[in-house]
Amino acid sequence: MTCQESAGRPHLTVAVDASTYARWTLQWADADRPLTGDETLYLRAERTGTLTPNLYLVEREGRRVPVNLARYGLKEGRSEVRIPLREFKDDQGKTLAFDQITGVQIVFEWADMAGELTLESLRFDSVWEEPVAPSAQAQELAEGLQMPEGFAVAPVADNLLQMTQIEFTPEGEMLVSLQGGRVWWYVDDDGDGQYDRRRLYAAGFTEIVGLLYDPEDGAVWIGGRGQLYRTADSDGNGVADERSLRIDGLPWGRHQNNGLTWNPDPDPFSGEPGHHWIYFGLGSTDDLVVGGELNATILRFPRDGQGQADLEVVSRGVRNAYDVVWAPVPVDLDNPDGETRWQLFASENGPDFNDAPDEVNHIRWGHHYGFPEQFGPVEDGVDGDPYSGPVYPVTAHASADGLAYITNPAWPPAYRTLYVSLFGEVFSPEPVGHIVERVTLHPETTAGGTTYRGEPSDFIVGLNRPLPLAVAPSGDLIVGDYATGVIYQVYYAGE
Ligand SMILES: [Ca+2]
Numbered sequence: 001m002t003c004q005e006s007a008g009r010p011h012l013t014v015a016v017d018a019s020t021y022a023r024w025t026l027q028w029a030d031a032d033r034p035l036t037g038d039e040t041l042y043l044r045a046e047r048t049g050t051l052t053p054n055l056y057l058v059e060r061e062g063r064r065v066p067v068n069l070a071r072y073g074l075k076e077g078r079s080e081v082r083i084p085l086r087e088f089k090d091d092q093g094k095t096l097a098f099d100q101i102t103g104v105q106i107v108f109e110w111a112d113m114a115g116e117l118t119l120e121s122l123r124f125d126s127v128w129e130e131p132v133a134p135s136a137q138a139q140e141l142a143e144g145l146q147m148p149e150g151f152a153v154a155p156v157a158d159n160l161l162q163m164t165q166i167e168f169t170p171e172g173e174m175l176v177s178l179q180g181g182r183v184w185w186y187v188d189d190d191g192d193g194q195y196d197r198r199r200l201y202a203a204g205f206t207e208i209v210g211l212l213y214d215p216e217d218g219a220v221w222i223g224g225r226g227q228l229y230r231t232a233d234s235d236g237n238g239v240a241d242e243r244s245l246r247i248d249g250l251p252w253g254r255h256q257n258n259g260l261t262w263n264p265d266p267d268p269f270s271g272e273p274g275h276h277w278i279y280f281g282l283g284s285t286d287d288l289v290v291g292g293e294l295n296a297t298i299l300r301f302p303r304d305g306q307g308q309a310d311l312e313v314v315s316r317g318v319r320n321a322y323d324v325v326w327a328p329v330p331v332d333l334d335n336p337d338g339e340t341r342w343q344l345f346a347s348e349n350g351p352d353f354n355d356a357p358d359e360v361n362h363i364r365w366g367h368h369y370g371f372p373e374q375f376g377p378v379e380d381g382v383d384g385d386p387y388s389g390p391v392y393p394v395t396a397h398a399s400a401d402g403l404a405y406i407t408n409p410a411w412p413p414a415y416r417t418l419y420v421s422l423f424g425e426v427f428s429p430e431p432v433g434h435i436v437e438r439v440t441l442h443p444e445t446t447a448g449g450t451t452y453r454g455e456p457s458d459f460i461v462g463l464n465r466p467l468p469l470a471v472a473p474s475g476d477l478i479v480g481d482y483a484t485g486v487i488y489q490v491y492y493a494g495e
């Protein structure tokens with residue numbers, strides 16, 4: 001390797017083979033302002049040839065952790081590469097002591113490679129922000145979707161592969177979690193309803209499947225892998241700089257703790273005022289094995305809670321509730337404009353290796369929804385003794401996941417109801433799901449009280465892997481496609 005500098009830019013000419021390495025090092029004395037870990041490393045470089053180097057961050061005492069630059073977008077020609085510091089993790093998943101970082105290395109190692117690399121810019125940004133606009137490809141995907149007469153769809157955002165949850169602030173800003181551990185925050189600067197830029201709010205979580213914005217204090221709750229974090233942006237730059245681990249060590253395996261929602265005010269089960277409780281499902285640890293006392297349940301956790309001891313079990317026998325939603329269901333379902341009562345619904349993924357159905361359940365306090373003893377509908381009249389039946393049995397292996405309840409007065413009354421995303425088969429060879437279903441509810445009087453049964457119908461067809469559902473500030477349905485990374489808004493355009 002040779003390194004020549006021109007106009008302050010290191011220019012590396014490298015040829016190594018599988019038995020050796022070449023290393024470029026940049027080192028600095030203790031910084032006035034040490035790194036915190038919330039920064040994003042920015043590298044602009046120009047590359048020729050076959051160079052696929054690793055970039056290491058190096059602590060003062062020499063401990064270092066790499067990422068592969070190609071994985072972050074270093075390619076032939078000019079590239080801009082951005083790497084959140086919390087995504088530098090060692091084999092055990094441990095991050096660095098960020099305030100001890102005093103060096104960067106670019107290492108060409110243990111592979112045949114040759115070429116040139118010019119380092120044009122290398123810095124640490126406290127905020128990673130970029131302009132956004134849905135691509136032509138997202139528009140094309142939207143045009144391929146089919147919905148009932150009168151409905152239309154538009155792409156809201158894209159470039160969100162493996163998205164897991166979508167949240168909105170009361171001001172209409174949008175938060176999106178990616179399974180790989182990032183949370184993006186979308187902002188509409190000019191108020192025209194189109195997002196203009198997005199900011200990386202948080203990164204480095206091992207897996208995110210639960211996301212919840214707190215309208216009272218602006219905190220963002222992030223869940224997955226048996227953990228629940230409360231994060232906050234205390235210095236107002238739009239990037240999380242506080243993270244407190246509120247729940248740790250929930251038993252998880254095949255499934256984990258999933259989608260989060262606040263109680264309606266006051267809490268319909270226990271009456272506390274304000275948004276005091278966070279509701280979520282914790283799945284079973286295995287296909288047909290519950291796991292621990294807290295698995296295969298719907299749980300709730302107080303916003304000031306600290307640790308598992310503050311959890312309350314709402315209901316049991318739900319194999320894996322990917323999402324829960326509080327829905328203002330009309331007391332008289334034939335009169336959607338009349339009085340409403342809050343009802344809790346949860347999706348449920350059925351077994352992978354038998355053909356019992358997935359489910360959508362109407363969650364009542366203390367009820368048992370059957371898993372792993374009983375699957376699918378129960379005989380009407382004995383509901384709740386001992387098991388309660390689903391709103392409807394969902395096609396086996398379709399993976400009932402995201403939930404949203406639409407009340408938008410601009411939608412025809414029959415469409416102001418519950419919606420479920422069906423991600424589609426994972427272990428079963430037969431294609432099922434890949435749609436969003438509308439569920440028509442009707443009340444059912446049972447031994448366990450009044451509950452709901454429902455009939456599904458196709459609402460959005462043509463999706464790849466629909467997963468998160470949400471309600472837009474406009475009241476329209478939002479659906480995120482995990483496999484294409486596109487978020488769509490479905491609205492009623494009229495007859
Ligand atoms: Ca805008």
Ligand SMILES: [Ca+2]
Nearest residue numbers: 233237239241
């Ligand atoms: Ca901040």
Ligand SMILES: [Ca+2]
Nearest residue numbers: 369370375376
């Ligand atoms: Ca059940």
